[in-house]
Amino acid sequence: MSKKTRKIAALVAVILVATVLFGVPAIAQNLSKTIEVFYRDIKIYINGDLIIPKDATGKIVEPFIYEGTTYLPIRAISEAFGMTAEWDGETNSAYLGGSIPKEITEVTVSTAEELIAALGSNKRIFLEEGTYNLTAVSPSYINNPSVYFQEIYDGPELQLDGIHNLTIQGIGNSPSEIVVEPRYSFVMNFINCSNISIESIKAGHTEGGYCTGGVFSFENSSGIQINDTQMYGCGTIGLSLLRVSDMKVTDSVIYECTYGIMYVGYSSDILFKDCVFRDNTGFIMVDIGQTNGFTIDFCQFLRNSTDYDFDPMFSISQSENVVIKNSKFADNKIDILVEPDKSVFDDSNTFENNKFD
Secondary structure, eight states, rough: OOEEEEEEEEEEEEHHHIIIOOOOOOSSOOOOOOOEEOOOOOOEETEEEEEOBBTTTSSSSOEEEEEEEEEEOOOHHHHHTTTOOEETTTTTTEESSSSSOOOOEEEESHHHHHHHOSSSSEEEEESSSSEEEESSSOGOOOOOEEEEEEETTEEEEEEESOOOOEEEEEESSSSSSEEOTTTTTEEEEEEEEEEEEEEEEOOOOSSSSSSOOOOOEEEEEEEEEEEEEEEETTTSSSSEEEEEEEEEEEEEEEESSSSSEEESSSSSEEEESSSSEEEEOOOEEEEEEEEEEEEESEEEEESSOOOOOTOOEEEEESSSEEESSSSSEHHHOOSSSSSSSSSGGGGTTTEETTTTT
């Protein structure tokens, strides 16, 4: 192996990472010095496979040694592990496994029209106290191709497709209420979204009775947070989660839904903490399938019931790492607690006056 020593002008700290390891230019004042680095034809193997590090233009970037530390190209190593790598020259920051954060625009709204007009990526929307009827809004208020109404059986359903970094937060002493009129519609349907936060919101349909649509639906989405939010019926279910990852629901309530509490399918890393599920009716309350990582912690299940004796409160199929702990079950009129595996419950749960007791 050949040994060679070179003197190069580089920028200290993270600037060095940008210029040498990322292969992109960086500009700084009064931060440069001359350093001596060693190139020794260093080879990189990951899981036995030789990796040829390259920069964003495809040019080979050779690792080097400086003061006893071996420096490797971040982009090549990250991509070898299936992660993205980006360099932000304005803040001198390297982002691995995620894109450079965008500037968040904050807006306060007081009507449904203003709410619809404000929806989009990189937004924090504050809702003043009041009721926001999305069905009453004309599509002309929509100025974002990722936000649209889709006609279903009995009216429009709001679709948010490809939205990222969006917060919808109620402000005031009581939750801001978002409602829809169609019985077959979810209040909001999120598709291909990431980093979505819903906080201090009350959401459901305009009146009780028969419904086929639920409250919130998430599909092919990640990084979801719901906090201090009320999801109510006649929505069929509070939450529908399909191919969802990294979701946390805290200090929230799902109540009076007519088909159950939630459906979770092909998902991972889902957490419910300090939530209440009460007075829901219908079929399976919590239906979990093909999911890895689902936790219910310090929650309460109160006065829920099913229409048929063979419908359990929990149905868990082909799923792993499902844990239900520190939770209270009281006055539920359901014959079966869980099928098929009761091992998801530990001794930290409490049971009182349930039919399945």
